[in-house]
Amino acid sequence: MNMYAALMLFQHAYDSQVPVHGAPWLWFSIIKILVVFTVLMVTIAYLTLAERKISAWIQDRHGPNRVGPRGLFQPLADGLKNIMKEETYPSAAYSPLFILAPVMSFIPALITFAVIPFAAPLPTPWGLVDMSIADLPVGFLYILAVASLGVYGIVLAGWSSNNKYALLGGLRSSAQMVSYEVSMGLAVVSVLLLSGNVSLSSIVSSQVATGWYFFPLLIGFFLFLVAAFAETNRLPFDLPEAESELIAGYHTEYSSMKFSMFFIAEYSNMTTASALLTTLFFGGWAVPFWTTVNTAPWHWWKTVITLVCFMLKTGFFLFLYMWIRWTLPRFRYDQLMSVGWKVMLPIALGYLVVMAGAVLALDAAGIAPTARLGGFVPTYWALLGVLNIVLAVLVFVVLDRGRLVSPASARVGPVELAELRAMALRRPAPVQGD
Amino acid sequence: MAIEIKVLERPIRQTSYVRAMLKGMAITFKHLTNPHKVTWQYPEQKWDLSPRWRGTHRMLTDENGKAKCVACGLCPQICPANCIKLVPGEDEEGNRYPLVYEIDEFRCIFCGYCQEVCPEEAIHVGRHYENSEYSRAGFVYDLERLTAQTHPVCEMWDPADPRGE
Numbered sequence: 023m024n025m026y027a028a029l030m031l032f033q034h035a036y037d038s039q040v041p042v043h044g045a046p047w048l049w050f051s052i053i054k055i056l057v058v059f060t061v062l063m064v065t066i067a068y069l070t071l072a073e074r075k076i077s078a079w080i081q082d083r084h085g086p087n088r089v090g091p092r093g094l095f096q097p098l099a100d101g102l103k104n105i106m107k108e109e110t111y112p113s114a115a116y117s118p119l120f121i122l123a124p125v126m127s128f129i130p131a132l133i134t135f136a137v138i139p140f141a142a143p144l145p146t147p148w149g150l151v152d153m154s155i156a157d158l159p160v161g162f163l164y165i166l167a168v169a170s171l172g173v174y175g176i177v178l179a180g181w182s183s184n185n186k187y188a189l190l191g192g193l194r195s196s197a198q199m200v201s202y203e204v205s206m207g208l209a210v211v212s213v214l215l216l217s218g219n220v221s222l223s224s225i226v227s228s229q230v231a232t233g234w235y236f237f238p239l240l241i242g243f244f245l246f247l248v249a250a251f252a253e254t255n256r257l258p259f260d261l262p263e264a265e266s267e268l269i270a271g272y273h274t275e276y277s278s279m280k281f282s283m284f285f286i287a288e289y290s291n292m293t294t295a296s297a298l299l300t301t302l303f304f305g306g307w308a309v310p311f312w313t314t315v316n317t318a319p320w321h322w323w324k325t326v327i328t329l330v331c332f333m334l335k336t337g338f339f340l341f342l343y344m345w346i347r348w349t350l351p352r353f354r355y356d357q358l359m360s361v362g363w364k365v366m367l368p369i370a371l372g373y374l375v376v377m378a379g380a381v382l383a384l385d386a387a388g389i390a391p392t393a394r395l396g397g398f399v400p401t402y403w404a405l406l407g408v409l410n411i412v413l414a415v416l417v418f419v420v421l422d423r424g425r426l427v428s429p430a431s432a433r434v435g436p437v438e439l440a441e442l443r444a445m446a447l448r449r450p451a452p453v454q455g456d
Numbered sequence: 457m458a459i460e461i462k463v464l465e466r467p468i469r470q471t472s473y474v475r476a477m478l479k480g481m482a483i484t485f486k487h488l489t490n491p492h493k494v495t496w497q498y499p500e501q502k503w504d505l506s507p508r509w510r511g512t513h514r515m516l517t518d519e520n521g522k523a524k525c526v527a528c529g530l531c532p533q534i535c536p537a538n539c540i541k542l543v544p545g546e547d548e549e550g551n552r553y554p555l556v557y558e559i560d561e562f563r564c565i566f567c568g569y570c571q572e573v574c575p576e577e578a579i580h581v582g583r584h585y586e587n588s589e590y591s592r593a594g595f596v597y598d599l600e601r602l603t604a605q606t607h608p609v610c611e612m613w614d615p616a617d618p619r620g621e
Contacts, residue, residue: 079488083495349484350477418474 039319042149050151058155062135066289067097073344080348107278112183115275119182124276124283127175130168131287134294137161139223141307141329145320153307153325154223161222162214165298166207169253172291173199176255176262176272179284183275191271194355195262198252201362202259206249208370212242212377213302216391216406226306230316232391236303238406240414241373243303245366250295252362255288257347261358296339300332307332369417380409507611510568510581513559514609515602523603524578527552531570531579539563540570554599561587562595572612580609 042050071086071093078085086093111117141153158164173196180192213235214220217228229235236243252259263271273284300306307328308316315324353361384402391402496503505511515523527544539562545555568581584607589595 076488079490079493080484082487082490082493084493084497087497345481345484345488349480 039145040149041143042146042151046146046148050146050148051155054151054153054155058135058140059132062132062290062293063286065293066286067101069289069292069340070100070285071096072340073347076341076344077348080345101282104279104282109278109280110275112185112275114184116182116184119178120275121280123175123179123182124280124287125175126178127172127287128283128290130171130175131290131294134165134168135290135297137164137222138294138297138301139226139306140297140332141326142316142324143320144322144325150320152223153329157221157223159221162210162220162225162302165294166203166210169291169294170199170203172287175284175287179276180262180272183272185275187268187270188272188274191262191268191274194268195255195272198255198259198261198358198362201359202249202252202366205245205362205366205370206253208367208374209242209245209249210302211374212239215377215381222301222306226301226308228391229305230308230313233400233403234303234305234308234310238403238410239303239377240407240410241369241417242377243299244414245370245373246302247299248366250299251343251346252358254291254295254343256292256343258350258353259358260352261355266352292340292343293336296336296343297332299339300335304335373413376409376413377406380406505583505585507583508613509583509585510566510610511584512561512582512587512605512607513564513570513597513602514580514582514584514605514607515557515599516578516580516609517603521603523554523557523599524576525554525557525599526576526578527554527557528575530573530575534569534573536567536569537563537565557599557602558596559602560596562592568610568612571610582607582609584608 074096075085075093086096089095089099111120136155137158139152139154139157143153144151176195177192180188180190180195183189213225216232216235216238217225219225219228251257255262261271262268263273265271268274273281276284309327309331315327384405389402389405391400393401515525518524527542529542529544532538532540532542539560541556541558541560542554543556544552546552566581571580574580579602582605584605587595
């Protein structure tokens, strides 16, 4: 019996276009876990290099370029250095939590990636393999739940260090994450309105059918983007670290590999947030304007192309993270809170009402989400997009006349300024006596 | 006398955060793609030193390879940091020469007075700066080491030609 006949026998037993089940499912899951974990860790290592390179280029420098060709082995050198360094345990710290805290921020950051579909399903002789570790039916809810566990690591690190700066950093991060999680969740409800499902793979497939959601949900995308920056503690929302005020915030007392764990957690949070932005608003692994590759029947080359596409999209958002970090200064704490509660939350709530109304109206008008105007432009998508552009213009023009984040000096209006000038001109008479 | 208060011109019109942010991001992107970098890749790329740069010392020699120094004692006399150690000796013909001549480069403040005061143009400060050592003792340069240096020496300031043209 030759190989081909053996393969035919296999194909007889298992259809490659039917989801894999039974023992092969378990094996494929284990392989996927190992591969995704490895790829994620390598990506994180190289993100630290990318961050340093991009910061250097933005500041007209070269960046690390000594270890290996063009500095490509820098992450290895950094990792080695961090492992070799001395671990310090502050005598006043509460050791059990002090040791547990880096783990508690590191693990949720990694396991959030488990539900993200990163490519089109791969057909194998044993059946169709989903290209996400676990395609949970409650996918997005799982991410919201697990991602908010990360705050425990930061708060516990801040508290157990027994250090003023660390404690303040931990407190700030809990306040910040709690505030922004609300608007993040509300911004995504509009995505769920359009897709009608919380599983990330069906969000991707409905985007393939109806067009990517960033256009019909422009404001939702923007809210989610801002909230994602706040959730990952990246500039302009990196108040928990705030070097200028809090030394290093919650990880002031950490050294060596425990410090690295916080770093890995930050970068894997960034990766997950970028992957989520891609999945929820930019069609996930879908390739733009190429329906063949985005739909069944599946083939291995489709998996490869969509994987590359997903990586490019995620990479773009990672670049955006870094680009913004090296452009914008940090918010003040009161500004952070007022943006979170007085701007983001009302906009998210109002937006949800408007979008729900719009979806209801479109359904009542009998426009199917998959209907296409002139066979090309999806009607549903375009109508919601136009509505969103109008809303976005309104929001930015009305809200963003400096009231969003006003400079400390700008509270001086023309009247007060005239008074101040008059005060300066009026020279009080020299005090007699004394 | 009353204190004058200076009231600065403050921005009265509030500006848009989003517009300012986009402007900032455009600037950073321009720098990101700009191929001109300001960093000097030091060990490969070095600054040109000024001809009057005062660095590590060098003792010049005559055609026989002997140090030009006649042990007159002017350089230890003028040295403000007191870093030159000189023990004069005399040979059979009555020529003075340095028995011991040591400069502690760690103490030296590189003022260049030794070069200015030297009647024989023997001791010079040099156009050289890479002089790290593993121990403090390594910074005490003896006569042998001073004569063995090969780097160019400092050109003294000439009052007739103050710009060195």
